[in-house]
Amino acid sequence: MLRTGWLVLLLVSLLMAQPNDWQTFYEKSNFKRTPRYAETIAFIEKLAQASPWVDYQTFGKIPQGRDLPLVVLDKDGHFTPEAVRQSDKVVVLVLSGIHAGEIDGKDASLMLLRDIAIYRKMTNLLDHVTVLFVPIFNVDGHERFGPYNRINQNGPAEMGWRVTAQNLNLNRDFLKADAPEMQAFLRLFQRWLPDLLIDCHVTDGADYQYVVTYGLDKSPQVTPALRRWTKTVFEPLLVEGMEQAGILTTEYFWIRDRKDPTRGLFRGVLSPPLFHRIRSGTEPHFSAHRNPHAETLPPAGECHLPHDSTGSGNCQRPLF
Numbered sequence: 001m002l003r004t005g006w007l008v009l010l011l012v013s014l015l016m017a018q019p020n021d022w023q024t025f026y027e028k029s030n031f032k033r034t035p036r037y038a039e040t041i042a043f044i045e046k047l048a049q050a051s052p053w054v055d056y057q058t059f060g061k062i063p064q065g066r067d068l069p070l071v072v073l074d075k076d077g078h079f080t081p082e083a084v085r086q087s088d089k090v091v092v093l094v095l096s097g098i099h100a101g102e103i104d105g106k107d108a109s110l111m112l113l114r115d116i117a118i119y120r121k122m123t124n125l126l127d128h129v130t131v132l133f134v135p136i137f138n139v140d141g142h143e144r145f146g147p148y149n150r151i152n153q154n155g156p157a158e159m160g161w162r163v164t165a166q167n168l169n170l171n172r173d174f175l176k177a178d179a180p181e182m183q184a185f186l187r188l189f190q191r192w193l194p195d196l197l198i199d200c201h202v203t204d205g206a207d208y209q210y211v212v213t214y215g216l217d218k219s220p221q222v223t224p225a226l227r228r229w230t231k232t233v234f235e236p237l238l239v240e241g242m243e244q245a246g247i248l249t250t251e252y253f254w255i256r257d258r259k260d261p262t263r264g265l266f267r268g269v270l271s272p273p274l275f276h277r278i279r280s281g282t283e284p285h286f287s288a289h290r291n292p293h294a295e296t297l298p299p300a301g302e303c304h305l306p307h308d309s310t311g312s313g314n315c316q317r318p319l320f
């Protein structure tokens with residue numbers, strides 16, 4: 001339940017604002033802009049200075065010389081895997097910006113971190129859970145900033161690039177681990193062995209009625225006990241939580257054949273399970289970089305770009 005609660009609250013935080021001195025860059029921009037790397041780290045360091053529950057760490061240096069950032073959130077001040085293991089808490093890892101242009105997870109995480117660590121909201125969520133946040137995974141790609149990197153999305157005004165400085169797609173690198181970023185991530189994962197990984201993405205213009213879709217790996221490659229628990233316990237609680245929050249959601253899906261939509265849809269996650277842990281993905285509709293109270297979504301079926309970059313004639317692309 002607590003793990004489900006984390007995923008629900010992360011998604012709900014995409015749509016909430018809290019005006020005060022602790023406003024994030026995203027909130028101050030009226031949900032139009034996302035902060036650069038330096039601004040993101042500065043906000044996290046401010047959080048860490050103000051709250052004994054937050055610790056800022058790094059877990060590697062990548063090709064252009066930047067540090068990979070990690071935030072540890074723990075109500076008892078346990079900031080190492082060894083200390084957390086002794087406390088017997090569940091570890092949840094929230095990964096944002098594996099595709100750096102899909103950055104809603106970073107902005108939602110900063111708001112949620114602030115809400116818990118500074119405002120002391122929903123603090124019961126930390127009773128049995130330690131949370132790790134990677135606010136930006138593809139850091140070099142994130143800093144390749146520009147307004148036209150994700151032209152199918154409706155925000156933010158400027159955003160990062162999909163692949164790394166070495167043109168590697170980190171979301172295709174979990175097994176081959178060519179990228180220094182992925183090698184560092186796998187070392188981090190092995191050290192902490194999180195019980196749940198939440199991998200945050202954004203659609204690149206897919207247009208449907210759902211505010212957000214989720215992916216849970218329930219395929220035969222997952223250990224049977226985990227698969228059973230995911231299907232019978234985790235997913236029903238997640239769906240129920242989102243319904244109670246009034247946010248329309250469904251399982252991640254895509255068209256089976258881009259050249260022939262009449263062949264129908266498929267759904268599910270096509271990613272390797274890591275160390276027999278549960279991996280889930282989130283994919284907000286377009287981008288949540290908008291004020292839901294001030295704007296409305298485009299009409300269902302409206303296509304903002306007549307042809308995508310593949311030349312397939314569809315305005316939608318599978319990007320999970």
Ligand SMILES: [Zn+2]
Pocket residue numbers: 099102171201202319320
């Ligand atoms: Zn993605």
